[in-house]
Amino acid sequence: MRLRSWLAATSVLAAGVGGAIAVQFSASAATSTIEDTSTTGVAFAGTWAACSGNCAKAADNSFKWTSTAGSSVTVSFTGNQIKLFGMTEPWDNFATVAIDNGATTDVDFYTPAVSATTVQVYSSPALTQGSHTLKLTMTSRRNPASTGGSSITFDKAVVTSATTTPPPATTYVSGLPWNSGVGPQDQSTARVTDFVNLRGAPVDNVVLFPARDNWSVMSAGWDIASGLPSGFNAAKQDLVATVPLWPGDRSVGSTGSQADWQGLANRIKAVDANAYVRLGWEMNLPGWHWKVGDGTKNDYDGNLIPDNRAQWQAAFIQAAQWIKAAAPGLRIVWNPNYGADQTCTNCTRTIFQNVKQYVDVYAIDTYDAWNPDLGTAGTSEHIARLTDTMNYAAANNKKWAIPEWGLGCNTSGCQWAGHAGGDNPQYIHDYLTFFKNNSANLAFESYFDEPGSYIRSALSVTPIGPNAPAKYRADITAYKVS
Template sequence: MAAALAVTTLTAGTAPPATAATPPKLPRKLSGMAWASGAYMPEYVPSAQADFGKQRGARSDVAVTYSGRANWGEISSPTWLWHTWKDARQTLVISSAPFPEVGGYSLAACARGKYNKYWRTFGENAARSGMANRTVVRLAWEFNGTWVAWAAYNPVHFVKCWRHVVGSAESKAPGLRWDWSVNRGIGDALSDATRAWPGKKYVDYVGIDSYDGYPAVTTKAGWDKQLNGNQGLRYWARFAKRKGKRLSMAEWGLYPGYAWKGNGGGDNANYMKKMFGFFRENRANLAYEAYFNSPDPAHAGALSLNPKARAEYRKQVRSAIRLAQVKK
């Protein structure tokens, strides 16, 4: 619902129409915490979110998922996700590629509107599912990094692509919400991620992906760099406010796995404490946050694998629940 677009037919190369954005409703707070909170769970089913809720002592408000990105069918028709979550109460966040990773697709072609028909199909499927008003699309996440096929080496192409995608999808499902999500810090693909800002009419949330590494929060200096460094957490929190948008964190967590060997903080309770401090500081403008609860050895951030951090996480969740009760 970022663009509040009129229902219209969009042709390739035609810039999608846009009107003034309407602030979206926040995800419902099933957790009882002072802000909406949830998780990524590798099992994309409501029962996994229920298990996570039991682990931490608070239900999930948000379920972060990923659609496939090998072909257009996986991107434009993730109907299995909507079917799976239709009867659940969480807000569904779908992390979606703007085009398939293989097959010669590109930001430049997307910027010319070449893929509009696929995104109209996405909108049609979202509307048909009845889930559009409960779905956040985290489109082209971490675009300032080099590891994604949609890396914004050319930010003009990225902006035009984003606008075509949002316009096309919302022509069929205006209730969708859109999360413009950067990777914390200076990106290797785009050093100033603000150059890829699509405009407030096309965005609902300003998102940050951030983990305990590069640098790890094992020292005061490490946390200060994550928080106050160039394009750090506070930078993006302030950016969201300036744009009149709420902040989101669809990916955050520990990173003890082998992929970041020597650069992650391990089973780091201090990281949990500091991140919850950041959430409290920004709770008035925090749309949602979701812990990345992955047991994959490359990442190994699952709470079940990190007992010290898990204990601190549970403690901080209880504190966030008490904070919500005080506000009442």
């Protein structure tokens, strides 16, 4: 969010217990493969060459490569999803992918080391079952770390085609077909209970913030388990741990030792071995001391934010590596605030491309402000935010999430006065409906339930008005599948 007062969390929240056991369902589907050697369904344009000397890296001992910008391959297929496979290498370029001649999406073929085999480089979002085309085109652009040559490769496309009507989606303890939870403020068991009572359903996840003054309170001093109810079941519910890239007593060049990070990872793992970790979240907001900058923008006090992109990226990679080494099941979430980066110029997605191999989920925080979801234009803007996030995550082979979303008060004294929707049931309905309709790759969503006067997003206590809470409860009730 653009600005948020911090309430230190000394009491950690809890998920509501009870409800349906999470049951996984999967749609009936068939897959087919279109190889680079296929005589139908694939058409190369420009300059392409057959592999030589490393063909065994492909299952069928064949793939093609190009070093000519503008060269393309078009795959014609029938199905509802397509995945591309090729080599990833230290000298590779960006390519673009377009489905059915639509908008293009970047695909980065760069990795620090040559992949041992051909690997998945792109996955389309869910498509309408039917006939489609995909066009992969090499560009002259490259990842800043890519040096020493230029190329992209095409090994094969794997197409998924629905064969029957899918059964109901995953049912969580909430009874909803998606993972739905809360970020309760002031992060107490009582506040989670308030939210559970308001919506008439347990929560599937809870977002926690540790105190973050220094490593002592952030790691050793964060007694997560003492804030969780006896009924919290990590097999059915998720802890979403929100941690800065460095606490208040550190700087970008000194983010913490291996012992610091692995101690924190072990404390999180002890509560939920596959918890989500929002590492360095909202790094594009000027108010956080772990912000990333490029030397072009100021913080809220008017001070120039230095260019720390290289150090920031290195710190993120190191922290993620140490976390995963101690707790391999923890899932790293990349989580900027949605919109133009306020601390730099288009750097969060650039850095994401360089670190995405360490990331499990691509997420945004998005509130009913700048601009609010009011009228047709407001709905279009907010659906575009969600759609862009979902599609960008899919294009990079990641799940997507919305760890913070909520109302914003619109009167004097509120942080978004004049730019927020207030008691806005339309915003609530649009988001819940989008989650329901696009749950297949949604990792989780968590409502930011904050009664504080700077935002008043809370639905469960002292809400801005009666309409949004009533709509939230009604939609949750309507969208339950169990």
